Amino acid sequence: MTNLTVNNASRDQLYLEDIQVGQKFGSAGQAVDEAQIKAFATQFDPQPFHLDEQAARNSIFGGLAASGWHTAAITMRLMVDSGAPIAGGLVGVGCEISWPIPTRPGDILNVESEVLEVTASRSRADRGIVTIRTKTFNQRGEVVQIMTAKLIVFRRPAPNSTGQVK
Amino acid sequence: MTNLTVNNASRDQLYLEDIQVGQKFGSAGQAVDEAQIKAFATQFDPQPFHLDEQAARNSIFGGLAASGWHTAAITMRLMVDSGAPIAGGLVGVGCEISWPIPTRPGDILNVESEVLEVTASRSRADRGIVTIRTKTFNQRGEVVQIMTAKLIVFRRPAPNSTGQVK
Numbered sequence: 001m002t003n004l005t006v007n008n009a010s011r012d013q014l015y016l017e018d019i020q021v022g023q024k025f026g027s028a029g030q031a032v033d034e035a036q037i038k039a040f041a042t043q044f045d046p047q048p049f050h051l052d053e054q055a056a057r058n059s060i061f062g063g064l065a066a067s068g069w070h071t072a073a074i075t076m077r078l079m080v081d082s083g084a085p086i087a088g089g090l091v092g093v094g095c096e097i098s099w100p101i102p103t104r105p106g107d108i109l110n111v112e113s114e115v116l117e118v119t120a121s122r123s124r125a126d127r128g129i130v131t132i133r134t135k136t137f138n139q140r141g142e143v144v145q146i147m148t149a150k151l152i153v154f155r156r157p158a159p160n161s162t163g164q165v166k
Numbered sequence: 167m168t169n170l171t172v173n174n175a176s177r178d179q180l181y182l183e184d185i186q187v188g189q190k191f192g193s194a195g196q197a198v199d200e201a202q203i204k205a206f207a208t209q210f211d212p213q214p215f216h217l218d219e220q221a222a223r224n225s226i227f228g229g230l231a232a233s234g235w236h237t238a239a240i241t242m243r244l245m246v247d248s249g250a251p252i253a254g255g256l257v258g259v260g261c262e263i264s265w266p267i268p269t270r271p272g273d274i275l276n277v278e279s280e281v282l283e284v285t286a287s288r289s290r291a292d293r294g295i296v297t298i299r300t301k302t303f304n305q306r307g308e309v310v311q312i313m314t315a316k317l318i319v320f321r322r323p324a325p326n327s328t329g330q331v332k
Binding site for chain 1 (some may be wrong): 206209210211212213214215225226227233234235238239240242243246247254255256257258259260261262263264265318
């Protein structure tokens with residue numbers, strides 16, 4: 001029993017063979033409000049500019065700003081719910097991230113992903129690494145995060161296999 | 167009024183001039199339990215291997231695993247509370263992350279940071295970029311995350327200034 005809300009469950013799942021360089025994936029939008037920004041920061045990044053408007057005005061951000069890790073976490077949620085429906089799930093081995101500008105209260109974020117590279121594993125025949133660049137936009141089309149991630153993606157199981165991804 | 171819990175407030179704050187290549191910073195420890203892993207995943211990374219033991223056993227992780235973003239968020243909390251006490255706060259422009267192994271229920275995480283590079287800004291006399299590599303360890307000394315981040319760090323304000331960081 002899980003409380004999954006993965007809309008991807010109803011979409012065609014993509015295996016390594018289905019993914020090509022240049023392929024793009026969009027997402028739905030997600031609104032981010034002040035309460036969410038402060039709740040995330042209270043738990044994971046309790047710095048004044050993520051918690052308090054007055055302190056934030058006098059900081060480098062010039063106003064309340066979401067933690068970059070909050071932007072990253074929301075980006076992940078958008079990718080899981082409505083981004084590339086990778087079979088076996090989105091499993092990253094690592095990534096590069098930059099945050100050109102912060103997410104602000106009232107922003108509505110969406111993501112666009114593009115496949116940069118597809119590489120078969122040399123040591124494991126059942127999988128490969130897909131490099132995907134995902135840009136996170138606010139409602140004005142400004143980029144709040146650029147992430148280039150390496151994902152483990154499995155090949156389609158042979159028809160006579162159990163279909164279970166190990 | 168904020169609900170800050172920044173222990174760093176009571177420690178000497180570091181300006182750009184105080185930071186040297188090779189300098190190291192530790193942290194306290196933070197325990198991560200199954201409920202926290204599932205709560206984070208429910209909100210930000212609702213994939214079966216982060217939410218459900220049975221599904222996780224049949225996944226690439228072989229058992230319940232924290233989202234990499236949860237590991238990153240806990241790492242940030244440890245850095246804010248007890249890592250390098252950077253004046254003006256920990257403000258990253260970007261980073262590289264890898265997750266060699268996942269965080270598991272029952273793990274106790276701590277971080278160790280090392281300064282790799284200190285670069286004065288060419289365009290702004292009041293600041294620079296400090297590159298810090300932070301490794302996140304579990305209680306067995308295994309590395310669950312390696313992050314190399316670029317932080318904005320301010321120079322010490324002149325004695326006759328307001329001391330306000332802009």
